[in-house]
Amino acid sequence: MGTMPEQIPLILDVDTGIDDALALLYACASPEVDLLAVTCVAGNVDARRVAWNTRAVLEVAGRGDVPVVLGREQPLVKPLVTTPETHGPTGLGYASLPEPSRALEHSEAADRIVELARTRPGEITLVTLGPLTNLAVALEREPALPSLLKGFVLMGGAYKAPGNTTPTSEWNLHVDPDAARAVFAAWRPDLDGPPMDLPLAMGLDVTEHAILRPGHLGALARRAGASLADAGAMASEPLRLAGSVAANPVLRFIGDALRFYFEFHEQYDGFYGAFIHDPFAVAAALDRSLVFTQPVFVDVETGPGLAHAMTVADWRGTTGQPSNLDVAVAANADAFMERFIDRVGGLAEARSGVAR
Numbered sequence: 001m002g003t004m005p006e007q008i009p010l011i012l013d014v015d016t017g018i019d020d021a022l023a024l025l026y027a028c029a030s031p032e033v034d035l036l037a038v039t040c041v042a043g044n045v046d047a048r049r050v051a052w053n054t055r056a057v058l059e060v061a062g063r064g065d066v067p068v069v070l071g072r073e074q075p076l077v078k079p080l081v082t083t084p085e086t087h088g089p090t091g092l093g094y095a096s097l098p099e100p101s102r103a104l105e106h107s108e109a110a111d112r113i114v115e116l117a118r119t120r121p122g123e124i125t126l127v128t129l130g131p132l133t134n135l136a137v138a139l140e141r142e143p144a145l146p147s148l149l150k151g152f153v154l155m156g157g158a159y160k161a162p163g164n165t166t167p168t169s170e171w172n173l174h175v176d177p178d179a180a181r182a183v184f185a186a187w188r189p190d191l192d193g194p195p196m197d198l199p200l201a202m203g204l205d206v207t208e209h210a211i212l213r214p215g216h217l218g219a220l221a222r223r224a225g226a227s228l229a230d231a232g233a234m235a236s237e238p239l240r241l242a243g244s245v246a247a248n249p250v251l252r253f254i255g256d257a258l259r260f261y262f263e264f265h266e267q268y269d270g271f272y273g274a275f276i277h278d279p280f281a282v283a284a285a286l287d288r289s290l291v292f293t294q295p296v297f298v299d300v301e302t303g304p305g306l307a308h309a310m311t312v313a314d315w316r317g318t319t320g321q322p323s324n325l326d327v328a329v330a331a332n333a334d335a336f337m338e339r340f341i342d343r344v345g346g347l348a349e350a351r352s353g354v355a356r
């Protein structure tokens, strides 16, 4: 019996979507994670659908005990724009999951983030995987939140890389640039205030190196104990679910969700596979050695035009502003993919006997 690794208390803020779902599975498969709550925000799909998807995915992972909290259903200023073409009309691609048995929590996301941070000052890491609306509201309610959290990691932005939504902007920030601008401003160092770590920004610069391909799915199925033939079907193009893979609730969910996501990337990015942005952000939150970062001052363009929602990084220090983000500029994506396959494959193996 191995010793329990030192626990990392986490709050995940999600817009579940397919890669958010993979991030939830990765967190549930990581023994060092103490998942305190998952808060939901409108983004890939509407917030109530996000909350349904999140509870359903947690139950696939056997973690129906984790509190799921509904958050903001609209961005701070802009009207909500979702992306059914990327994640499917339900947000989980072709996957269909049983109705979750756990009810939504009665509190609201921003309040729950503030409450948890206040009760465990300096202990909790917040990882945001969608638009920053909930965090912006939490900061309005508790301006000291940056010093109450142990850490903050975001999947969002494009700091040297091109955008994926417009030439200059990444999706999470494009949905709610006003929230992102307020959040980045809140982490500007206060020379008179307590020292605090800068947020780790996992932008497209590194998350687009986390490319899941059919071969990875085959390896994940084998890690879960599937036969060579069944794993081979999952590694084919288009991917197919057969035998023990189809019977495994985690593998079946991953296969049905990713079949949609791979078709999207084939159409829009020219390869049959998927950028798995969100689980990479969770993995880096758990192990900073996966990334190489540079501190930099970043602001967000909230005005109109081609630079709308752009993360403007002052790499040459021309503004004289102190750094407010630690931006991941390089990463060990191969090490992450291996860990993703091992951990999520291990979770699938552990869930293989559960009928869902």
Ligand code: RIB
Pocket: 015, 017, 018, 019, 020, 043, 044, 129, 130, 131, 155, 164, 170, 171, 172, 277, 278
């Ligand atoms: O740009 C990628 C991000 O937008 C990911 O978090 C994905 O889930 C979508 O929300």
Ligand code: CA
Pocket: 014, 015, 016, 017, 019, 020, 044, 129, 130, 278
């Ligand atoms: Ca997301």
